[in-house]
Amino acid sequence: MVNQPKTNIKCAEQILTRKMFKEWMGKMTYKNEQLSEEKVFKDPVHRYVHVRDRVIWDLIATPEFQRLRRIKQLGTTNLTFHGAEHSRFNHSLGVYEIVRRIINMFEDRPHWNKEERLLSLCAALLHDLGHGPFSHSFEKVFKLDHEQFTQRIIVGDTTINQILEKVSPGFSQKVADVIGKTYKDKLVVSLISSQIDADRMDYLIRDAYFTGVSYGHFDMERIMRVMRPIDDQVVIKSTGMHAVEDYIMSRYQMYWQVYFHPVTRSAEVILTKILHRAKELFEDGNYTFKLEPVHFISFFNGDVKLDEYLKLDESIVQYYFQLWQDEDDEILRDLSERFINRRLFKYVEFNPNLQMKEWMKLYKLFQYAGIDPEYYLVVDSSSDLPYDFYRPGEEGERLPIHLLMPDGSLKELSRHSDIVEAISGKKRTDHKLYFPKDRIEELEDKQLVKQIKQILYGQGEVENVR
Amino acid sequence: MLDNHAKIMQFFSVAQEVTGRKKMQKMIYILQKSGVPFEEKYNFHFYGPYSEELTLRIEELCNLGFLNEVKEDKSNYYQYNYTITDDGMRFLQQFSLDMPDYREKVDKLKMKSSRFLELVATMFFFDDLPIEETVEKVHTVKPKQKYSEEEINEAIQFIYQMKQ
Secondary structure, eight states, X not given: OOOOOHHHHHHHHHHSOHHHXXXXXXXXXXXXXXXXXXXXXXXXXXXXXXXXXXXXXXXHTSHHHHGGGGSBTTGGGGGTSTTOOOBHHHHHHHHHHHHHHHHHHHTTSTTOOGGGHHHHHHHHHHTTTTOOTTHHHHHHHHTXXXXXXXXXXXXXXXXXXXXHHHHSTTHHHHHHHHHTTOOSOHHHHHHHSSSSOHHHHHHHHHHHHHHTOSSOOOOHHHHHHHEEEOSSSEEEEGGGHHHHHHHHHHHHHHIIIIITOHHHHHHHXXXXXXXXXXXXXXXXXXXXOSSOOGGGHHHHHTOOOHHHHHHOOHHHHHHHHHHHTTOSSHHHHHHHHHHHHTOOOXXXXXXXXXXXXXXXXXXXXXXXXXXXXXXHSEEEEXXXXXXXXXXXXXTXXXXXXXXXXXXXXXXXXXXXXXXHHHHHTSOOOOEEEEEOHHHHHXXXXXXXXXXXXXXXXXXXXXXXOO | OOHHHHHHHHHHHHHOEEEOXXXXXXXXXXXXXXXXXXXXXXXEETTEEEOHHHHHHHHHHHHTTSEEEEEEEOSSSEEEEEEEOHHHHHHHHTOOOOOXXXXXXXXHHHHXXXXXXXXXXXXXXXXXXXXHHHHHHHHHHOTTTOOOHHHHHHHHHHHHHHHO
């Protein structure tokens, strides 16, 4: 409750009816309203997620936020690491909790504006609100942008928006600006998106935990302790450099071992091709789906309304894939069956410079064999992945991690840390060629099989060592 | 296959040489907003619209030997310059891309400073707002750049030309 002088309240009580007064008090103090006792969510990564603000509690209860329970954080990764079933809901609460803890530490430091507390918490909680099922594939195929949907949910006609506007008129736009990185206080922005932010720290640790991999861990508490706010960014006290080195190592390890795992990528390739095929059949006009793909129509047409977007969650997508196994179209049927039953594509390393001619030969051989290369011969590159690892970059390109030296100067991390310098100098790109090995082996023309395999595997067998 | 890579290569075959990653980032964004179908996804960063996807794609093209990257030491920072290689030209020839002719736009962009392109790109980023609010937003997100009224008017003109 806000400390109002007693006389004012009395006076107001006389003017307003009791009911109006109550409403007025509610509005005036909603942004400061605390729950009668602290609520906690049990969390395997942070032990507990603590909520005391009424606003946060109400935001979590909205349909738009609850929807995140039905969207997996890592999409197809669970086909490789079966533990990776955690949702965007878990992660969003985690980011909120990290920001809450950082703010507690920043409270009395210069440059931190205490008035931005609730705004930072809301932005942390809601930063991934616009993610859909298998976000990245959907974005690529249907040319969408989940961040745009995050904005639309926050400022549009939603329960989330009503709650934020109750805090103060225009507050929802502020939250959207922080998430969109266009808010005036850059320090607030950098808590949620920078090279070492709450978002990345949570997903790295959480994804390592749920996949069960033993790398990817770092001491987040330590990093929080050495974070220092300066006017437009968070920097790291130089004595904390080793904790940050671990974080950079974690990003590097998780990138290659989890996010870019070729089996996960194979599932992603098939998923993307299913969506492409369904869209193509729809656009063709001559094809009749056994079940009208109602939930997909606005996606096929490229004009997705907010309510349609919110309706499409992972279970809906899975439902269609399940049914498309019985479709008349051979490609849609086969790809859906592969995805559901995890009969994935195999892969070989591919160099688009040295092996361009081989690729063109393969393309023709696939066509000759009756296997449509548009769907069954697919190159996947590192740039198709929405993850990256740390690089210092060029001046004025994007903000790197800075160490705060004892003399008060700032130094870019890789210029001070040999480990980080070594990692950021490494080659970080990769291309692979995906194809259905089983289909090729089933071909009756054994000469053709030999010819294709010769190109794919050269003299030796599959080389999948990086 | 690799169509998005090919589109970027085609850009370099038109632009010949691009000086600085920042300038390249802004050029592709401005072209994209002017209707050239590049598919890289842009977000707002400290220095305006920036695409991580583009950064990575450029790195791939360099590693494949399609682009040549030269690192220039500018005393307090490094600048990276790009040119297309012979292998890059050969790669590009394999594709029949359906791209509009945007050579004139590239020529115009190349003549401008990266500071100015940063302004133009930022204004494009907020182009769903009425113009007064766009300008206000530019000052909010880039207080340190201190863009003058003259520069902003020039940017408005430039945007108009790019959209032609």
